[in-house]
Amino acid sequence: MTGYIALTPLDLAWGACLVLINAFLSLILDLGIHRRLLIAASRMVVQLSLMGLVLAALFSHVSPWWTALAAILMILFAGREATARQDRPLGGWWSYGVGTAAISMAATVVTVFALTTALGPDPWYDPRYAIPLLGMVLGNTMNGVSLGLHTLTNGVVLRRAAVEARLMLGATRMEALGPVIRDSLRSALMPVINGMAATGLVTLPGMMTGQILGGVAPMDAVKYQILVMFLLSGGAGIGAVTAVLGGVRRLTDNRHRLRLDHLARGGSLF
Amino acid sequence: MRGPSGAGKSLFLRAIADLDPNEGDVVLAGQSRDSLAGPQWRRLVGYLPAEPGWWADRIGSHFSDWAKAAPLAARLGLPAEAGDWPVTRPSTGERTRLALVRALAAEPKVLLLDEPTAALDVNSVLAVEDLIAERVAAGLAVLWVTHDPAQAGRVSRRSVIVSAGQVTDEAEENA
Known part of the structure; x- marks a missing residue:
């Protein structure tokens, strides 16, 4: 520095x-x-x-155990935050469970991937790299997961007649829910795509400006930022797909029925 | 099948079509429902709800082959151009008839009808009854929910009344 x-x-x-x-x-x-x-x-x-x-x-x-503990706590808070943003959450522990499982899987995979390939600090779990990286990936993964679940649960309630019309004609649950699933994933990934498109022109990302303020050469900060943007899109994508498919499984059953009774309050808002 | 509103007629149809969790066994031509996957069963047992749903922007997109379904639609007084209509265009009565065509085009063995003529004018009612009678003669089994005793008299071979969760044969009740 x-x-x-x-x-x-x-x-x-x-x-x-x-x-x-x-x-x-x-x-x-x-x-x-x-x-x-x-x-x-x-x-x-x-x-x-x-x-x-x-x-x-x-x-x-630089202890792997304390680093892991910090990471787990961050993930649990992210799961809670994603759950709190749902209008029509899944009933019981499912909302928190599906959200947190998706967030932890996606964020862990992406962070470990970056630490063991691109960044490669020694040791790879060095908290000076692992924790800030996880924090950034978590934020975006949490957004993707919560938007995806939000759009999915709203979609099945509002488009129930359309989904069931296809089930009645013999469609499988994936066929009948296809449009809702696509909408959910699209809205989950839209912020990341918009973010990447606007970065550098409209916004200067916080991490990059932080590094520059901290004395890092602009080109080095830019390279870090590019890597981070890729990681963020990966985290949001993996997280949203996991959460939405998990939500679809919970909102249907193995007889390919739509199970809105698995939403809290049976899917009604009040 | 007749009975007061809220007696559970629609829930009964939904249960037969396996759209809600339900108990009991349903057998079609010797084949138990549980031996088939949900989608397979529902391809055999079609269901026309009182308020059918639409998932695409255009009417024609709801049919695997609109050109093949168009003659059926024509019999119910719907033009061939209906395939190009946006789903918001047809009236409630037209939508019910289009949904009936959609259900018939899938060629089910059994068809569950939930007040299919409630929103129709007299001529359309007769056209629907004619078309269904023709399909029944060709081997289709139909369970028809109606509020109209006269219609029940016209279309039924066996007539039941549902009331407070109980099913009684109309013949027994009159006896």
């Missing part, structure tokens, strides 16, 4: 002024979001500070 400007608490206080201005605007315009805004900002500060402490501890030890 060649020189970078370290931030002092006073520097952060300057930034926090902007959040206070937002809260003030909410008060005088009666938006009613100032409490949530301040709570979210405080959560962000606390969560990131804790993460900083955890990372500092992890980096100083």
